[in-house]
Amino acid sequence: MTTTTSDPTTDEPVRFNPFAPGFVEDPYAQYARLRDDDPVHRSGLLHGWVVTRFDDVGKLLRDPSISSDVRKATPTPVTEIELSHLEGRSRGQQTVVLLDDPDHARVRKLMADPFKPRQIEALRQMIVDRVHEALDRLHDAHAGGSSRAEIDLIADFAYPLPVEIISEMLGIPGEDHPQFRYWTQCVARAVDPILSPDEQAECLAGLDEMYSYLEAVADEKRAHPDDGLVSTLVHAVEDGEVLTRDEVMSQLVTLYMAGHEPTASLIGAGMYALVRQPDQLARLRADRGQLRNAVSELLRFDGPNQFVRRITTQPTTVGDVELPAGEVIFASPASANRDPRRWGEDADRVVIDRTDAGQHLQFGAGPHACLGSHLARMQAEIAFDALLDRVHDIELAGEARWNTRMFIRGMDALPLTCTISAR
Numbered sequence: 001m002t003t004t005t006s007d008p009t010t011d012e013p014v015r016f017n018p019f020a021p022g023f024v025e026d027p028y029a030q031y032a033r034l035r036d037d038d039p040v041h042r043s044g045l046l047h048g049w050v051v052t053r054f055d056d057v058g059k060l061l062r063d064p065s066i067s068s069d070v071r072k073a074t075p076t077p078v079t080e081i082e083l084s085h086l087e088g089r090s091r092g093q094q095t096v097v098l099l100d101d102p103d104h105a106r107v108r109k110l111m112a113d114p115f116k117p118r119q120i121e122a123l124r125q126m127i128v129d130r131v132h133e134a135l136d137r138l139h140d141a142h143a144g145g146s147s148r149a150e151i152d153l154i155a156d157f158a159y160p161l162p163v164e165i166i167s168e169m170l171g172i173p174g175e176d177h178p179q180f181r182y183w184t185q186c187v188a189r190a191v192d193p194i195l196s197p198d199e200q201a202e203c204l205a206g207l208d209e210m211y212s213y214l215e216a217v218a219d220e221k222r223a224h225p226d227d228g229l230v231s232t233l234v235h236a237v238e239d240g241e242v243l244t245r246d247e248v249m250s251q252l253v254t255l256y257m258a259g260h261e262p263t264a265s266l267i268g269a270g271m272y273a274l275v276r277q278p279d280q281l282a283r284l285r286a287d288r289g290q291l292r293n294a295v296s297e298l299l300r301f302d303g304p305n306q307f308v309r310r311i312t313t314q315p316t317t318v319g320d321v322e323l324p325a326g327e328v329i330f331a332s333p334a335s336a337n338r339d340p341r342r343w344g345e346d347a348d349r350v351v352i353d354r355t356d357a358g359q360h361l362q363f364g365a366g367p368h369a370c371l372g373s374h375l376a377r378m379q380a381e382i383a384f385d386a387l388l389d390r391v392h393d394i395e396l397a398g399e400a401r402w403n404t405r406m407f408i409r410g411m412d413a414l415p416l417t418c419t420i421s422a423r
């Protein structure tokens with residue numbers, strides 16, 4: 001079994017510590033140390049294994065013996081807290097993210113249709129319209145583009161946009177969007193393994209309110225079906241199988257959250273990376289043919305998904321470490337995506353035409369690979385295209401403010417100055 005080694009710069013053994021100063025702004029230096037010194041790291045804090053190299057993370061995600069169901073873990077203080085919250089919740093425990101086969105395959109198949117490329121393509125014009133309407137509002141709010149605008153790219157653009165789009169897909173009226181923003185922050189935070197009891201209680205209360213709201217939406221669509229996403233889920237039938245009422249609700253909550261938190265992060269962190277590497281921003285402005293690849297590269301470079309959790313169900317070798325059944329693993333796509341063993345010595349730079357950028361692990365891999373990847377990519381491509389067309393002379397106007405979440409990293413604020421042109 002690998003033992004923890006020392007860091008030559010500090011003589012401290014390398015240790016996963018999301019509370020370390022600077023981690024929130026830049027977790028990648030810590031990941032680099034873990035990859036070099038202890039790539040399958042026993043974390044006392046998480047009572048599990050932190051896995052950081054590309055090959056190990058990819059193998060784990062594709063290994064059919066590995067579970068996503070926390071109930072299969074040998075109990076630890078962290079899993080016991082989570083289980084007690086799950087058990088305390090009568091509803092919404094069946095999210096596809098945490099199911100194993102055969103339930104996982106059944107539920108995923110029943111919900112997959114609206115996320116296929118053809119169906120997503122049909123949303124393109126709606127997304128283009130929403131993106132330009134958001135930029136029109138910013139343009140009008142800043143003297144019609146005649147003066148320099150000070151904007152917060154997150155609050156003014158990156159966050160509301162995917163909220164509007166997933167809300168539109170789910171049929172939620174505009175006046176309820178701010179409420180959903182609060183609820184989804186609760187849901188995103190509730191998946192973090194380290195939360196105070198007060199934070200947990202607040203998150204769970206928010207989740208409960210959101211659940212009740214979506215339940216009313218589902219009941220309405222049950223009675224009055226249309227061709228929207230909620231109706232599709234409520235009425236989905238595949239090989240005679242249907243989703244139970246609780247399964248429908250669990251997937252709606254999952255989709256709402258999955259539908260915009262990471263997409264907003266991709267737009268915010270992606271623009272931040274480009275502003276800090278102006279040569280790449282200029283290349284992308286000049287050659288929009290690179291856009292698709294550039295979005296992959298931005299996902300690779302600083303995508304939102306820092307960790308996915310898995311459980312061993314049998315003795316499993318990870319790297320050169322033998323793990324027994326029931327161990328909890330925190331596999332890091334974000335670290336894997338910066339592993340120089342896979343990406344080369346320029347792994348810590350954005351290279352918009354990196355030829356293999358599409359091989360990144362931000363959308364996961366294997367049976368749980370992101371169902372919304374076409375939607376997320378299309379939104380990001382349309383958003384960056386419009387930003388590059390209409391937003392010029394972009395400069396940072398202050399510090400970016402990152403959230404403190406361990407699993408889904410994202411920005412709370414990105415102050416920029418720029419000029420915004422008319423459509």
Ligand code: HEM
Pocket residue numbers: 068096097098108166254255258259260262263266303304305308309333361362363364365367368369370371372373375376
């Ligand atoms: C940049 C944006 C996004 C990123 C980086 C992302 C990333 C991921 C990752 C890493 C997983 C796998 C989790 C695991 O293996 O445990 C996942 C699963 C999932 N994502 Fe996304 N996602 C994004 C956007 C979306 C969107 C827009 C939707 C839908 C509206 C979506 C829906 C889902 C669903 C339903 C799953 C669960 C799939 C399953 O368990 O079989 N995602 N996503």
